[in-house]
Amino acid sequence: MELQQTRKKIDEIDAELIALLEMRMNLVGEVVRFKQATGKAILDKTREAEQTKRLKSLIKNKEYEETILHTFESILTYSKEYQAGKLSE
Numbered sequence: 001m002e003l004q005q006t007r008k009k010i011d012e013i014d015a016e017l018i019a020l021l022e023m024r025m026n027l028v029g030e031v032v033r034f035k036q037a038t039g040k041a042i043l044d045k046t047r048e049a050e051q052t053k054r055l056k057s058l059i060k061n062k063e064y065e066e067t068i069l070h071t072f073e074s075i076l077t078y079s080k081e082y083q084a085g086k087l088s089e
């Protein structure tokens with residue numbers, strides 16, 4: 001496949017990822033409102049351990065495991081940073 005065609009496909013997937021990440025952030029917004037109301041901590045290590053276990057099980061190509069799990073670590077890090085920002089408003 002031509003580089004240009006491959007990059008076009010990557011762009012299409014990136015657009016889907018953005019839409020999904022925005023949907024995810026909408027839900028994180030709901031979680032932070034719950035935390036605001038209840039005083040629950042931003043970090044939930046038990047939940048994160050469950051997520052990591054589940055995500056690992058969903059990755060079919062183990063060659064990508066490290067990269068994908070790091071990507072999710074980053075998503076969770078910035079999710080918590082967003083929540084901290086909201087709670088300090």
Ligand SMILES: C=C(O[C@@H]1C=C(C(=O)O)C=C[C@H]1O)C(=O)O
Binds near residue numbers: 031042044076079080
């Ligand atoms: C969104 C939450 O807050 C934090 C961020 C998470 C996430 O972005 O998935 C998961 C667990 C928490 O450490 C949550 O508690 O569900």
